Amino acid sequence: MQLRLPSSISEAQRCLAEGAVPVGGATLVWAGWQRDGFPEQAVSLRRLPEANAIGPGELGGAVLLHHVDATVPEVLHRAAGGVGTGAVRRAATVGGNIVGSTLRCLLPAALVLDARATVLTADGVYETDLAELLAKRLVLLALRWRTPLASGYRKLEGAAGGAPPLVVAVALHSGDEGRAHLRVAVRDNYDVLSGSAPCEPGAGAGEVLHALEGTELGELPAAARDAVRDQVVEVLARAAG
């Protein structure tokens, strides 16, 4: 297998056009390649500056999970810090997690940030939403979002060999004329559900939670709804304090 390491967008496009398969840290694909055979060419974005950005409003697809630090909103920082083991986080990338994995702990965080994806194809670079990124398994160059007022993330303890642990991500966003809104996303088993509610100044957590009950989050089992409530209360308290 030839591993190609482009350092410019045009070079990366050429790699895709010539059939190179995108690879991050190979934490997921390696076993399959050993079993079924290696592709002729793979392309890693690790030398591409556009895929390595990290800051308050952006995160590159080639950034290693253990490099995701407190410069990004708390919800994303904590999501990356909770993936697998230290060894996995030292090798796995943001793109491999969101687009390539089934657990995708980073997805609820990206959803509550209302992140947009900058993607690379053999024909060019364009911006799209997370739904298209996932449905078409596009190559993720970077995620971008507007910095929230406050955010939070919780991953419950999972039983060894059992269902994936519940993940709750919450972000409070400022809106026009002081009309803030709260976005919540939950990974329950392998499903990701989300909802949002207006959050008027002075509104209590009870009103926000009541509004969230009217979204698909209201269909969650009681234990998951309790975890949502705790996280919403915590983020609203932090924003107020």
Ligand SMILES: Cc1cc2nc3c(=O)[nH]c(=O)nc-3n(C[C@H](O)[C@H](O)[C@H](O)COP(=O)(O)OP(=O)(O)OC[C@H]3O[C@@H](n4cnc5c(N)ncnc54)[C@H](O)[C@@H]3O)c2cc1C
């Ligand atoms: C022991 C262990 C524990 C784990 N625990 C968790 C966990 O708790 N939570 C969780 O979410 N995940 C978990 N994972 C999965 C982990 O998130 C993935 O292994 C990892 O994110 C894949 O990243 P990678 O960079 O190694 O991807 P690779 O293995 O390199 O690629 C995986 C797939 O993603 C595609 N891909 C790679 N980069 C991009 C890109 N930039 N754009 C689009 N597609 C791309 C590849 O083409 C491939 O199809 C665990 C994995 C292991 C091995």
